[in-house]
Amino acid sequence: MAIEFERRGAVPEAPFVEAIVGAIDGGAYLGANLGLYPSGPTATAGAEIGYNFVPSDNILLGVEGSGLFFLKGGGGNEFWVHAKAGMTMSNFALYGIAGIGEFDFGTNYLWDVGLGAELALNSNWSINREVVGRSLVGSPPTVPHLQMGVGYDF
Secondary structure, three states: OOOOOOOOOOOOOHHHHHHHHOOOOOEEEEEEEEEEEOOOOEEEEEEEEEEEEOOOOOEEEEEEEEEEEEOOOOOOEEEEEEEEEEEEEOOEEEEEEEEEEEEOOOOEEEEEEEEEEEEEOOOOEEEEEEEEEEEEOOOOOOEEEEEEEEEEEO
16 A cells, blocks of 8 residues: 655555554454463463454454463363354454363363454454353353463464
8 A cells, every 4th residue: 555645744644544553354364372260370372273254344253273272280281163253343353252172182072152352453463352261061161261362364
């Protein structure tokens, strides 16, 4: 996007602001995150890959796969597949998230449900926060997990 300036140093118009701030839009992304099970306390670190769909203005749908590794308190790992649905407002998204996962390479199967928010910093980088309740499949999701991350959008 080229922006032309008058010789007198005119202030750039809206396209310049949009290029800096970015927008929540569809496409593939990679991310990294840090999390915490406050009841533990157990810290986690992980990575995710996913795809967001924006089928119409202000509607967000997505799918992602992620892996979490325990940094402290108990060891282990979790792998997840999540679906998300929500709304976008310029460079901000608010969404619900639900998924199914496994703990320690298939020894226990888990499910979760929660809320997330994402803020686009520019056209490629975003930050997010999620809070979900997790539990073994067949039990109510009562174990909270707080997570924050950074993502790179293709």
